[in-house]
Amino acid sequence: MTFTVETRTIAPDEDGMRLDRWFKVHFPDLAFGHLQKLLRSGQVRVDGARAKTNDRLAAGQSVRVPPLPRNDTPGAPVPLKRVGQVQKDAEYLRSLVLHEDRDVLVINKPHGLAVQGGSGTERHVDGMLAALAGPDGEKPRLVHRLDRDTSGVLVLAKTRKAAADLGAIFRTRSARKIYWALVKGVPTPKQGRISLFLSKQLGIEGERVRIMKHGDEDAVHSVTYYSLVDRAANAVSWLSLKPVTGRTHQLRAHTAHIGHPIVGDPKYGEGLETLPEGLPHKLHLHARRITLPHPRGGTLDVTAPLPPHMRQSFDMLGFDTSSYDPIVDAPEE
Numbered sequence: 289m290t291f292t293v294e295t296r297t298i299a300p301d302e303d304g305m306r307l308d309r310w311f312k313v314h315f316p317d318l319a320f321g322h323l324q325k326l327l328r329s330g331q332v333r334v335d336g337a338r339a340k341t342n343d344r345l346a347a348g349q350s351v352r353v354p355p356l357p358r359n360d361t362p363g364a365p366v367p368l369k370r371v372g373q374v375q376k377d378a379e380y381l382r383s384l385v386l387h388e389d390r391d392v393l394v395i396n397k398p399h400g401l402a403v404q405g406g407s408g409t410e411r412h413v414d415g416m417l418a419a420l421a422g423p424d425g426e427k428p429r430l431v432h433r434l435d436r437d438t439s440g441v442l443v444l445a446k447t448r449k450a451a452a453d454l455g456a457i458f459r460t461r462s463a464r465k466i467y468w469a470l471v472k473g474v475p476t477p478k479q480g481r482i483s484l485f486l487s488k489q490l491g492i493e494g495e496r497v498r499i500m501k502h503g504d505e506d507a508v509h510s511v512t513y514y515s516l517v518d519r520a521a522n523a524v525s526w527l528s529l530k531p532v533t534g535r536t537h538q539l540r541a542h543t544a545h546i547g548h549p550i551v552g553d554p555k556y557g558e559g560l561e562t563l564p565e566g567l568p569h570k571l572h573l574h575a576r577r578i579t580l581p582h583p584r585g586g587t588l589d590v591t592a593p594l595p596p597h598m599r600q601s602f603d604m605l606g607f608d609t610s611s612y613d614p615i616v617d618a619p620e621e
Contacts (some may be wrong), residue, residue, distance in 0.1 A: 377419035440575025528615035
């Protein structure tokens, strides 16, 4: 067991991370309630000052970590139960890999698997990444996010340097993402641009975004290009979506706003009860493809196959996934 005071420096790839999230990454066994007590008593400090759980950290800052009991003493035996779980996590994540090189790991995240932990979430991608740690103990890092019920391409960095480079790529919107979705009805026009101001709200149903006006407090701009690929009569459409921005629930809120909510969406899917019978009651939104500059040069271009429930729906509706995807040529701004 370890009982010492430490001072740790915030790494470049951790810039902007919430303090509570930073502790979750570095001290996964520390309960959130315990962390709050340490903060209230001033035992945790950032650059010598008191801090709060939702404070955002900056690269280069120092964090005072008080004595914490941790089962990470070098050479300490690891419980067999934990060893078995780590092996299972590693095997599971390996089964999802779409691309891997010395810097980047890309997986096909399944529907229903959270990317990060939260209230009531015990199993998530971030929590399993330690199973893929290299000989130096460095584990892959998240550089972007997908909703729990959105499947598809998820990019991870294998080193701190790659995480910093990829983080900059995503922040400058140099990554091009294409999503596939099944929506209610048929949009008019068949191709278009959705531009809205959104605000993230927290309620009894968890996170949800609201449509706002320019200038409203906490309102952020969001832009999505959409294109109709195919349709089943006037009941269901297959849309290809290209988000220019990456706001919470952006595609779900955008499609609902134009009157064509995504099939299986419990938060924004009003009116979906009139859809054809047989469609699985799961969110039909898939991060199909991502193209971005590779940290070492060249281009990384990865495509993810449809999840089982969307494959079932596509087959049922007669949609051919080998057809041309018109959104590829959509503008970037």
